[in-house]
Amino acid sequence: MRLHEYEAADIFYKEGIAVPRRGVAETTEGALDIADRIGFPVMLKAQVLVGGRGLAGGIKTATTIDELEVFCGELFDSEIKGLPVKKIMVCGKAEVIRELYVGITVDGFNGKPVIIVSTKGGVSIEETARTNPEKIVSFYVEPGADLHPYQARNMLKGLDMSKRLRLGCSVVIERLYKIFKSHEALIAEINPLAVLSNSGVMALDAVLEIDDSAVSRIQYSGTDLIGRIENPLERKGKEIGVTYVDLDGDIGLISSGAGLGMASMDIIGQRMRPANFLETGGGITDKLLYKCMELLMMKEGLRGIFINIYGGINPIHEGAKGVVRYIQEHNVKIPIVAKALGNRQEETWEIFKSGGVHVVTEAATEKAIDRLFELLSK
Amino acid sequence: MSILLDEKTRVIVQGITGKIGSVQTKWMLDYDTNVVGGVTPGKGGTKVEELPVFDSVEDAVQETGANASVFFVPAAFVLDAFYETIDAGIKLIVVVPEHIPVHDAMKMRDYAIQNNVFALGPTTPGILVPGKGKMGIMPASLFAPGRVGIISRSGTLSYEFAGILSEKNVGQSTVVGMGADPVVLSNLSSILQKFEEDDDTDAVIIVGEVGGEQEERAAEFVEKHMTKPVAAYIAGKYSPKDKRMGHAGAIIRGSAGTVEGKRDILRKAGVEILNSPIDAADWAVRHKLR
Numbered sequence: 001m002r003l004h005e006y007e008a009a010d011i012f013y014k015e016g017i018a019v020p021r022r023g024v025a026e027t028t029e030g031a032l033d034i035a036d037r038i039g040f041p042v043m044l045k046a047q048v049l050v051g052g053r054g055l056a057g058g059i060k061t062a063t064t065i066d067e068l069e070v071f072c073g074e075l076f077d078s079e080i081k082g083l084p085v086k087k088i089m090v091c092g093k094a095e096v097i098r099e100l101y102v103g104i105t106v107d108g109f110n111g112k113p114v115i116i117v118s119t120k121g122g123v124s125i126e127e128t129a130r131t132n133p134e135k136i137v138s139f140y141v142e143p144g145a146d147l148h149p150y151q152a153r154n155m156l157k158g159l160d161m162s163k164r165l166r167l168g169c170s171v172v173i174e175r176l177y178k179i180f181k182s183h184e185a186l187i188a189e190i191n192p193l194a195v196l197s198n199s200g201v202m203a204l205d206a207v208l209e210i211d212d213s214a215v216s217r218i219q220y221s222g223t224d225l226i227g228r229i230e231n232p233l234e235r236k237g238k239e240i241g242v243t244y245v246d247l248d249g250d251i252g253l254i255s256s257g258a259g260l261g262m263a264s265m266d267i268i269g270q271r272m273r274p275a276n277f278l279e280t281g282g283g284i285t286d287k288l289l290y291k292c293m294e295l296l297m298m299k300e301g302l303r304g305i306f307i308n309i310y311g312g313i314n315p316i317h318e319g320a321k322g323v324v325r326y327i328q329e330h331n332v333k334i335p336i337v338a339k340a341l342g343n344r345q346e347e348t349w350e351i352f353k354s355g356g357v358h359v360v361t362e363a364a365t366e367k368a369i370d371r372l373f374e375l376l377s378k
Numbered sequence: 379m380s381i382l383l384d385e386k387t388r389v390i391v392q393g394i395t396g397k398i399g400s401v402q403t404k405w406m407l408d409y410d411t412n413v414v415g416g417v418t419p420g421k422g423g424t425k426v427e428e429l430p431v432f433d434s435v436e437d438a439v440q441e442t443g444a445n446a447s448v449f450f451v452p453a454a455f456v457l458d459a460f461y462e463t464i465d466a467g468i469k470l471i472v473v474v475p476e477h478i479p480v481h482d483a484m485k486m487r488d489y490a491i492q493n494n495v496f497a498l499g500p501t502t503p504g505i506l507v508p509g510k511g512k513m514g515i516m517p518a519s520l521f522a523p524g525r526v527g528i529i530s531r532s533g534t535l536s537y538e539f540a541g542i543l544s545e546k547n548v549g550q551s552t553v554v555g556m557g558a559d560p561v562v563l564s565n566l567s568s569i570l571q572k573f574e575e576d577d578d579t580d581a582v583i584i585v586g587e588v589g590g591e592q593e594e595r596a597a598e599f600v601e602k603h604m605t606k607p608v609a610a611y612i613a614g615k616y617s618p619k620d621k622r623m624g625h626a627g628a629i630i631r632g633s634a635g636t637v638e639g640k641r642d643i644l645r646k647a648g649v650e651i652l653n654s655p656i657d658a659a660d661w662a663v664r665h666k667l668r
Contacts, residue, residue, distance in 0.1 A: 051620060106480055108560040108590045111487040126634065143484035184481045186560070213453065214479035243624040247616075258558060258624030259532020259587050262613040263655060269616040270654075277617070279624035281476060282398075282515075310534045312503055313398060313474075313515040341541060342517030343405065363520065363541025364656040 001210045001225055004047045006089045008206035011183070011220075015175045017190075018202040022091035028072040034090040035068055044071050047087040048080045049230075056080045061093060083230050094202055099192035101125055102173055103207075104180045113141045113180065115152075115173060119159050121192030135159070147177040168201045169193070184214035233276070233298060240291040242280050249273025251372070252296040254289065256280050256309035256316070260365075264308050267369050272376075275299050284314035289322035297330070304335045304376050307357070308365060311342030320348045324355030335375040339368040380507040380552045381527070381572040381579070382470060382496065383446070389513055390444040390468075391416040392435070392451050392459055394426045399450035402474075402515055403427050406448075409518045411511030414442040435459075435466040446470040448504060448513040456500070457482040464493050472513045473499030473563065483561040490563055497563035501625070502555035503533030506540075516540075516553065524549015526667050527573040529566060530585035531558050531592065532625065535613060538655050539585055548662040551579040556592075558625035566592040567599035574604050581607040581667050583658060584649070586640060587625065588614030593640040597647035604648075609661050611652040612640045 003011075006024040013019050023034035024047065035042045046058035053059060058080045062068035075085050099121030107114040118136045120128045128136055139155040141147055152170040161169065172193060180188040189207040196202055210218065215225055229235040237244025243258070247265075251272050255261035261279040268274045276299060278292060296305060307323065309316050320340065326332065337358045340348045349359045358375065360368040383389075389406070393399040394416025404427055406413050415430045415438050422433030432438040435447070447468050451459045453475050463471055471490070478486075478500035490497045498505065504514015508523040515533070520541040526548055530536035533555050540550055554569050556562055566584065573579045582604075586593040593612065600608050615637045617623050641651050652658055 106484065106560055108562075109565065109592065109595050111484050111561045113484070143481075143488040181481075184479055186480060211480045213477040214481065217454075217479075243622070245618065245621050245623065247618070255534070257532055257534025259530070259585070259613050260534035260538060262532075262587055262617055262623055263535055263538070263611075265617065266613060266615045267654060274616065277623055281624065310517060310537045312517045312533060312537060313402070341520060342537065343519070345519065363538060363545055364659075365538065366654060366656045 001212055001215060001228070002049050003208045003210065004049065004087070005045060005206050006047060006087070008208035009203070011179060011208060012203055012206050015179050017172055017175050018200060019206065020091040020094055020202065020204065022089055024087050024089050026087055028069055028076065031072045031088055031090050032065065032068060035062070038090065038092045040064060041093045042068065043091050043093050044068070044075060045089045045091065046075050046080055046085040047089055048083040048085055050081040050083060053080060058085070094194055094204065095197045096194040097197055098195040100169065100195065100201070101128070101191045102169070102176060102193050103187070103189040103191065104176055104185070105187045107140070110140065112143055115139045115141065115155065115177065117156060117159065117169070117173065119161065125191070141177070146181070147174055149174055164199055165195060165201070168199070172201055179208070182218070183208065183220060184211045184218050185209060186211050233295065236295055236298070237278065240288065240295065241283060242278055242288070242292060244295060245277040247274050247276050249275045250301050250303045251275055252299065252302050252305040254278050254280070254292050254296065254305070254307045254309070256284060256314050260308055260310070264306060264365055267365050268306065271373055275302055280314070282313040284309065284316065284319040286318045286322040286325070289319040290326045293323055293326035297332070302334060304337070304372050306368060306372055307336065307338040307340070308368065309340050311340070311344055311348070315344070316340045316342065317344045317348045317351060320351035323357065324351055327355045327357070335372065337368050337372040337375070339365065380510060381576050382552065382554070383505050383507050383511055383513055385412060385510050387446050387470070387511065388412055388414045388442060388444045389446045389448060390414060390435070390438050390442065392447055392449045392463070394418055394429070394431055394450070395421045395424065396450055400426050402450060403429070405518070406512055409512050411513065414444050435463050435468065439466045439468065444468065446513065448472040449474055451475060453477045457486060460486045461489060464489055464495050469495050471495060471497040472502060472504045473497065473557070474502060474504060474514055476501040478559065480559065480561055483559055483563070487561060487563050498555065499557040499563055500559050502557040503536060504555055506553045508550055514555065520544060521553065522549040524668055525551050525578060525580040526662065527551050527576070527579040527582040528553040528585065529569050529582065530555055531587050532585060532613065533558070535585045535655070539583055539658055542655055542658050543662055546659045546662060548667050551576060560590060566596040570596060570599055570604060574606060579606065581609070581665055584608060584610040586610060586612045588612070588617050588623070588637055589625070589635040591635065594643050597643045597649065600644070600649055601647040607650070607665050608648070609650040609652050609658065610644050611655055611658070612637045
């Protein structure tokens, strides 16, 4: 779960990391009140959870009331990379001398938290790694361990920094690591970390992504996992307990695993266009697949459905009952092809057939997609 | 021979009294797996499928001589159960459950490495050796004995590949689910190494997916150390950027972890790239695998 910048900035501030004076507004009047309190010029930052927000026009500087009103009007009316702007963070504009980068993430391959610092801030760390690798240092922390202050100081030795800056920067690293650990983060990032004219450092952006699997056990009041999902279909998916990703095609998909779902999308994509990705994980029941059908049918213009499920941990015969019940209750007419293999497969096929579902019994997903394509070409 | 598991392995099931644990124990026994008992704290002294249930892993090891464990423990208790299992001296652990916090997975991986324990998961379907046994949830009907090794990040896709090969009368030596999370307990290259050393494996299929850098890092191992033919399929060509596709590890960030990037690096290392799962059948025929 990625937090909004204003939420992450509050957490950073509480841990003692300097952030600009700020407030979050849902209307132009609200933004004006905050600007009044902070004083112009102010930054207006759209609170949408997409990368490259600045380049997409989501960040503006207002130097007057008139400018603020114009920019807020534009932002509140707009979508950034498909997401509507509902909140704007209004914050003070700092005198920046230099921009640094500080980030902490999980290195999946080594299985350890890694702290990354660069003297080149304001650009993505991947880009700096390509263009100026000498401006980056990284440091691994042992899993579960705390970061000692000396470790934060020493890791900066190789970078071009004054002693005073090194000290200020190491304190930020220490505090950011505390946040990373206590919030069970996957990413905690400050880019840029600004060096100010008084040699202090200030976080001009705040990124914090919390591990969904740990949300229930961390101390944070704002963890509404479902409410913050913008897309209504994706939100409904989360509510019923599946992963749903909305896409722009017209072939609906239900799969019982993430890898299988992605492979199904790849194969559908060779000739048709998937309307969605849907993955049930190991929780299939009669009711769950009934709700999955309901969710799929909410998408307008759906032409066909492909169900790709395996009976390993899942009782697929139960799932088939839910699908058939939905078809019969709602008189579904579009073609549905199912490939269902594994434990109790024969029973599952019979149930699907009783609801008019076309059953494919070969292992290769291609064969099932061939069948769906044929049915749709008729 | 096979890798990791054979008919002599003495398996316990942790969380054996749970709904999933008890059903899967039956399936494992039906597949002739040498399951010797189970553990659920507080349920010691009862029986599941006529197997003894113990309160602790230590008791189970003492009474049954168990040397491997498969987990059907609720996510919140997995870290504790993992420490307990390693401290009881077990050297092979399969962690089936999903939704294990990543910060827990990092600690588990670290502890397993320190204690020289081989562990798979989290979010793995486990290990299946056709004709010999299985630890985990793989549905037996799709597998057949043979000489192709499969390593998969995804559970369901490992079944798909085994099923496609079995239909063509190409069997499998061992099928290993490595787990689908951002941090897994054993990296891809360490499993490849076991297949390279296994006399009963002639070739290996890697079933990868977008996100992370397991495939990229394994490419180096393949180039330097693998003498057997290796093929790879990478799922997620049409997965949108920055969207988590069900698996916690399957997310494309920036330019890292893309299908194209993984394919290129593997291809340069001498791995044959399969565009689609069904291509595994042709590949097996061309290499005269069985």
